[in-house]
Amino acid sequence: MSSAVDTTGGENKKTSWPExxxxxxxxxxxIILKDMPRxxxxxxxxxTFVTQELNPNRVRIFVDTVAQTP
Known part of the structure; x- marks a missing residue:
């Protein structure tokens, strides 16, 4: 589990979800929303190409499988 300091409350804030x-x-x-509701x-x-701008509330999920017939 990765974490970073949450400057709003001084608590550790989870920043990755390998599980x-x-x-x-x-x-x-x-699961992510339980840990980080916002x-x-x-x-x-x-x-996919993505921007490098910092957004502490953004969580990107990258997928590579087709689940249903397109």
């Missing part, structure tokens, strides 16, 4: 690797996106979102979760295909 969700391999889970369906819906389940991963639920998270702005963005689901993207692996390899």
């Amino acid at each position: 969700v690797v391999g889970l369906p996106v819906k389940e991963a979102k639920e 998270a702005d979760i963005v689901v993207l295909p692996v390899g």
Whole structure:
């Protein structure tokens, strides 16, 4: 588990969720939102170019499998 100092309350704030690797996106979102209720979760295909701007509420989930027939 990775953590960073939360400047609003001085508490540790979780910044990564290795335990969700391999889970369906819906389940991963639920777990992340339990730890970080104000998270702005963005689901993207692996390899997507993303900005490097800092947004402490953003959590990116990268997926690389097709779950249903397109």
